[in-house]
Amino acid sequence: MKELLLGNAAVARGAYEAGVRYVSSYPGTPSTEITERISGYPESEVYCEWAPNEKVAAESAIGASIAGARAMTCCKHVGLNVMADPIFTASYTGVNGGLVICVADDPGMHSSQNEQDSRHYARAAKMPALEPSDSEECLEFTKLAFDLSEQYDVPVMLRLTTRVAHSQSLAETAERLDKPLLPYEKDMRKYVMMPANAIRRHTVVEERTSRLEEAAERLSCNVIEDNHSKIGVICSGINYCYAKEAFEDGVNYLKLGLVWPVSPKLITRFASICETVYVLEELDPFIESICRSYGVSVHGKDIFPMTGEYSSAMLKERILHESADVLQPEEDLPPRPPALCPGCPHRGVFHVLKKMKLTVSGDIGCYTLGALPPLSALDTTICMGASISAAHGMAKVRGDEWKGKLVSVIGDSTFMHSGITGLSDIVYNRGANTVIILDNSTTGMTGHQDNPLTGKTIRGHATRQADLEILCKGIGIDRVTVVDPFDLNALEAALKKELTVDEPSVIIAQRPCALLKTVIHRGHCTVGDNCIRCGKCLTIGCPAISRHDGITEIDETLCNGCGLCAQVCPVNAIRKEDEQ
Amino acid sequence: MKQTNVLIVGVGGQGTLLASRVLGRAALMCGNDVKISEVHGMSQRGGSVITYVKYGSKVYSPLIDPGCADYILAFELLEAYRALPYLNASAGRIIASSQRIDPMSVITGSASYPDDIVQKIGPSRITLLNALDLAKKAGNVKSVNSVLLGAFAKHSEIPFEIWTEALSQTVPQKTKDVNLSAFMAGFMESNPIS
Ligand code: SF4
Numbered sequence A: 001m002k003e004l005l006l007g008n009a010a011v012a013r014g015a016y017e018a019g020v021r022y023v024s025s026y027p028g029t030p031s032t033e034i035t036e037r038i039s040g041y042p043e044s045e046v047y048c049e050w051a052p053n054e055k056v057a058a059e060s061a062i063g064a065s066i067a068g069a070r071a072m073t074c075c076k077h078v079g080l081n082v083m084a085d086p087i088f089t090a091s092y093t094g095v096n097g098g099l100v101i102c103v104a105d106d107p108g109m110h111s112s113q114n115e116q117d118s119r120h121y122a123r124a125a126k127m128p129a130l131e132p133s134d135s136e137e138c139l140e141f142t143k144l145a146f147d148l149s150e151q152y153d154v155p156v157m158l159r160l161t162t163r164v165a166h167s168q169s170l171a172e173t174a175e176r177l178d179k180p181l182l183p184y185e186k187d188m189r190k191y192v193m194m195p196a197n198a199i200r201r202h203t204v205v206e207e208r209t210s211r212l213e214e215a216a217e218r219l220s221c222n223v224i225e226d227n228h229s230k231i232g233v234i235c236s237g238i239n240y241c242y243a244k245e246a247f248e249d250g251v252n253y254l255k256l257g258l259v260w261p262v263s264p265k266l267i268t269r270f271a272s273i274c275e276t277v278y279v280l281e282e283l284d285p286f287i288e289s290i291c292r293s294y295g296v297s298v299h300g301k302d303i304f305p306m307t308g309e310y311s312s313a314m315l316k317e318r319i320l321h322e323s324a325d326v327l328q329p330e331e332d333l334p335p336r337p338p339a340l341c342p343g344c345p346h347r348g349v350f351h352v353l354k355k356m357k358l359t360v361s362g363d364i365g366c367y368t369l370g371a372l373p374p375l376s377a378l379d380t381t382i383c384m385g386a387s388i389s390a391a392h393g394m395a396k397v398r399g400d401e402w403k404g405k406l407v408s409v410i411g412d413s414t415f416m417h418s419g420i421t422g423l424s425d426i427v428y429n430r431g432a433n434t435v436i437i438l439d440n441s442t443t444g445m446t447g448h449q450d451n452p453l454t455g456k457t458i459r460g461h462a463t464r465q466a467d468l469e470i471l472c473k474g475i476g477i478d479r480v481t482v483v484d485p486f487d488l489n490a491l492e493a494a495l496k497k498e499l500t501v502d503e504p505s506v507i508i509a510q511r512p513c514a515l516l517k518t519v520i521h522r523g524h525c526t527v528g529d530n531c532i533r534c535g536k537c538l539t540i541g542c543p544a545i546s547r548h549d550g551i552t553e554i555d556e557t558l559c560n561g562c563g564l565c566a567q568v569c570p571v572n573a574i575r576k577e578d579e580q
Numbered sequence B: 001m002k003q004t005n006v007l008i009v010g011v012g013g014q015g016t017l018l019a020s021r022v023l024g025r026a027a028l029m030c031g032n033d034v035k036i037s038e039v040h041g042m043s044q045r046g047g048s049v050i051t052y053v054k055y056g057s058k059v060y061s062p063l064i065d066p067g068c069a070d071y072i073l074a075f076e077l078l079e080a081y082r083a084l085p086y087l088n089a090s091a092g093r094i095i096a097s098s099q100r101i102d103p104m105s106v107i108t109g110s111a112s113y114p115d116d117i118v119q120k121i122g123p124s125r126i127t128l129l130n131a132l133d134l135a136k137k138a139g140n141v142k143s144v145n146s147v148l149l150g151a152f153a154k155h156s157e158i159p160f161e162i163w164t165e166a167l168s169q170t171v172p173q174k175t176k177d178v179n180l181s182a183f184m185a186g187f188m189e190s191n192p193i194s
């Protein structure tokens, strides 16, 4: 039956149909829904979990594969960096049950801190990479990935991009394949990667790559469409869809389903039927440089950008020099970047940090939005966990000059992901930083997933909840304070105190995310007649508060009555509706 | 069937995703090929969001190019204006809610909300509804998406029964009745503010 499926849902379906038994991931846009969808399949058929980070997720999937199960881990591109260590060596050990590493890149950076091209990892780790164009292929290629993995004894990368992961199209679903566990045999020459064994395995890896390159010529996922045109395009993933939309059957296509390794014979054969060949690929000239290395001359980044996304309009314009009539607004429009939600518990923290004029080492999550005006509270955001470790480096080089003026801000899920080691570094190396853990009981930005601090698994089972206070104390933080971020005075007092002490400290700002279903909102706030129009309430950056013709208003459809604005109003003009 | 391109724009959190799923399902029930491109992640936190819905006998790309949208369903007026470059310049139509939500730059006073948006877009290109009010009257402010779908339904080739069927199947069961009356309110709105 054909169903309208999100690309990510189709990957989940493909894995399910391929008989996957183990999926472990850490959430990351645009990959999150794959693992979420997996959790919709029966527990008796597939085990799935949120791991504390991608490295742990990948290692556990590697273990499941060695133990004989078909296994998968899913991540966003920057998550692949975190799991790089285990997968480079898993490429040497190879697999037992099929192992698929699904990575979703984010060209255009809809929800990411960089725009890296994960295909480089496939080549660097010497694992084949498949790239689907739509949901149908997401489903088919996921199954193919498991088959190739077992056939060539190699982990297989499935590379998606945002537009494939987050587009819905029709896909044919089928029954699940019954894949019992494969027998496990102890084999230290294959699975114990000490030098003597790894030296032998490296030769196996190189031979395997040659065989894959050879096979790529005939793989059914690599297709030549000869439309008897002088123009040929080599493309994969979403760019095939853009090209089809732009050119239909007016050009020849080499559609690569396997984007690494690439068959030299296939490239030369395709080039021989075209006069001009274009390589259509977002981000880096990956296929383009492979073509050149095979002695085939192609156009690519000489006419297309290295940054951002492509579109069919861009292909039409740059290859056919055609463009549509486009209407333009008469003026520059005010941009609408995302903002912390009304009632967000992070807002109070950033309000206080800004007021105290602190240097704030930030991290990855909803709270990265604290960098934007009017809060403008963050100084840095690099990667998961860097808020703590980067602040350690800052404190060491700036010494007394920055003493009492520097703070780290990290979310609960991010802290469990990779904040703990940074904190341990501070304690071990006699630092005295203050770290605020924004404990909102969820992984907010990616759409509210559970984590080791929430007491629930991905399937909603109750589980032992990690205790942040004891955890911090255990690694040597003696000063741990818990405050409610809605209590601005208490928060400021706690910060003032902790910033002056000569030892490391942690402030846990505890209050659940405003969007959690368990959080019940009562009423909303309104602005009374005694408003003196000072504009203080507008500085907290709540989307529900606005000012028209000097009059401050609260939009009752957006406000959830958190009361933060009332705390900053100097004349108590803001009241909760039900109090008036 | 001829290909129809519908852009759905609004502010993250307004329910644009649900509207695209209802439309996608309705188009599918008519035997079309359908592609929908959604936005997840950061911009859902109150940023500008765009969802693309395309249907016809064969749809290649899930995205809509500038100048190629047959319809734009806009949940917010500034977002309608921002999406103008996507509209088919000669034959496209915008169906917009008159709701205004100030972006942060306007709230903080560093930018101002454009005046006379309807005039600037061109009144003949736009159908304007007080969708928020109609949604409230239908019983829930959150049913704005159904109001806009109702207003769009009048222009689309998709039969009325298919719309109500698709809507009933897509929205959460306990909100079904409210959404159906919101859809009717949008469909019946004979005197839109334009
Ligand atoms: S109470 Fe004030 S700060 Fe809180 S959501 Fe409402 S308007 Fe925003």
Ligand code: SF4
Binding pocket: A527, A530, A531, A532, A533, A534, A535, A536, A537, A538, A552, A568, A569, A570, A571, A572, A573, A574
């Ligand atoms: S902070 Fe209070 S007095 Fe100042 S503008 Fe806002 S509501 Fe009015």
